[in-house]
Amino acid sequence: MQSSRKSIINSSVRSSIAKLLAQARDNYSAKKPERSNRCVKMAFELLKKHRTRLPTELRNSFCRKCLSVWIPGETATVSFDRKNDCLRIRCKCGHSKRL
């Protein structure tokens, strides 16, 4: 029953990460960026600890480098990368990622 135990853990980790990232977004819009970064940090630590694969929308919602939540137009810019024919998100810290 190892695999089903793991899937229960994974789904609860995923939902806590989703909650933490939602809190991070709320805190950022409430002008509390430090608190927002702390939420992302907690989410990232859960992710590392359990090595959970996240759904794309969660994976693309925070920066792995500076641990800030990505809000298009605020902390990140989304642009079209002609060279690679894909969308690219660029964080305020300079880190960029293909979408």
Ligand SMILES: [Zn+2]
């Ligand atoms: Zn960043």
